[in-house]
Amino acid sequence: MQRTVFIVSDHTGLTAESVARSLLAQFESVSFRYVTRPFTDTEEEVHNLVYEINSTFEREQIRPIVFSTLANRALYNQLKTAPALHFDLFSTYLGALERELGQPPTGRVGRLHSINDNGYFTRIDAVDFVLATDDGIGERHYQMADVILIGVSRAGKTPTCLFLGLQYGLRAANYPLAEGDFERDALPEPVRAYKDKVFGLTIAPGRLHQIRTQRRPNSRYASLEQCEYEVRRAEQLFRRVGVPYFDTTSASIEEIATNIVQSAGLQRRIG
Amino acid sequence: MQRTVFIVSDHTGLTAESVARSLLAQFESVSFRYVTRPFTDTEEEVHNLVYEINSTFEREQIRPIVFSTLANRALYNQLKTAPALHFDLFSTYLGALERELGQPPTGRVGRLHSINDNGYFTRIDAVDFVLATDDGIGERHYQMADVILIGVSRAGKTPTCLFLGLQYGLRAANYPLAEGDFERDALPEPVRAYKDKVFGLTIAPGRLHQIRTQRRPNSRYASLEQCEYEVRRAEQLFRRVGVPYFDTTSASIEEIATNIVQSAGLQRRIG
Incomplete structure (x- = not known):
């Protein structure tokens, strides 16, 4: 059995990939094919990606699994229209963190890397x-x-x-x-x-x-x-x-x- | 404002730490103190950790945040008794993956590293x-x-x-x-x-x-x-x-x- 796994991020996607691999290592009899799409941060890119996920679903006759880290909620909502099992770290956890810390997330992409860092x-x-x-x-x-x-x-x-x-x-x-x-x-x-x-x-x-x-x-x-x-x-x-x-x-x-x-x-x- | 963040894993904890840092980077006005506890895989270690989280809570008068990846459900349930905001990657996502893939997770700790890998x-x-x-x-x-x-x-x-x-x-x-x-x-x-x-x-x-x-x-x-x-x-x-x-x-x-x-x-x- 093979499943296609999309790793989607507005940044490097290394965190999302690390999470996906840790979790999927728990299912040894499935072979996973990873497709990574880092630096996905425009509507057009997400649009193309939704199309790609759709094609994969039609070709493989089984829905792909998507692990994403998208800081922009609008982009995530767009991505979610693709036929897949979606896991987004930000939407899973940011709400609870926002309530706990009493402030909204900045919504800024990636980590801060200032020139004088x-x-x-x-x-x-x-x-x-x-x-x-x-x-x-x-x-x-x-x-x-x-x-x-x-x-x-x-x-x-x-x-x-x-x-x-x-x-x-x-x-x-x-x-x-x-x-x-x-x-x-x-x-x-x-x-x-x-x-x-x-x-x-x-x-x-x-x-x-x-x-x-x-x-x-x-x-x-x-x-x-x-x-x-x-x-x-x-x-x-x-x-x-x-x-x-x-x-x-x-x-x-x-x-x-x-x-x-x-x-x-x-x-x-x-x- | 400072918050203590515990990174707890039965393996290296690098994935959990990466997730924690990605998410918490979204809250710039809070300063986070990270305490990492890799290779936590016995009841005794979790027991001591619960004690440590408890002490931190009492000292700082604000509950710590815990990011964990524990493959063993019993250990996670034990950890969850500590006064903290808990996020466990495995318990969040494994259920949905199990249903999707139609098989139970192996429950094995970490990734496989065989000698002939x-x-x-x-x-x-x-x-x-x-x-x-x-x-x-x-x-x-x-x-x-x-x-x-x-x-x-x-x-x-x-x-x-x-x-x-x-x-x-x-x-x-x-x-x-x-x-x-x-x-x-x-x-x-x-x-x-x-x-x-x-x-x-x-x-x-x-x-x-x-x-x-x-x-x-x-x-x-x-x-x-x-x-x-x-x-x-x-x-x-x-x-x-x-x-x-x-x-x-x-x-x-x-x-x-x-x-x-x-x-x-x-x-x-x-x-």
């Missing part, structure tokens, strides 16, 4: 920081880090740092653990002074073997034996020095990042 | 690709790119590519336009063969001056004159060779990325 600089600065301190480089910047991830190669450090920079505006550095680092009873020298910012990532050796094999098949680096050795020593190090760590084996980047933010008590720097 | 590799591959082709490096990989962003330094190329990689699983390369590139009537040599993948970014000179000044104050690079020159020549190039381009001046990374995906007709590679 500090959020922009915070975020760009965070991304620059992640790139300047990726994979053990730029240790002179560690003092300014919000968090420093350590772990063996391919445990998930870089994508997690990028996510923390982009989504949270956090300055996330990462330092790879390699052979020499396992011989000591202390954190590697470059991060030693920053123990309170250090967070470990670990991974099941079999999974690491699989990931490294995609990168360098049949290398010593990718061998199960080497993966087992590195992971065992890295976890020993985390426990010995008392650094918190998280197992990334079956976690998404979002899950790893959220866990770190939560466990390390970090505060989001952008809204 | 192709999405993981697609995403990591995309992030690796972005890093391997950032700022003009790795041109030998351009053939495998989904999109190649070009523009002057600090027009927003790198963060946008990272967002496209992380959020869409797209292989996004970027190539910086510099002096030598403005003298010709064609795209710079490294990207010339890939014109159908090339997308331009531009920016208002005043804004560019502001951004570059943060990076290298009082340099020729950051001077308004230099910014004006580069932007004018870059836009001339885009028009001359017929490359689509987008003005990033007052856009967020999400807005830039969504625009590119939409305009270039790119397909999301991860769910």
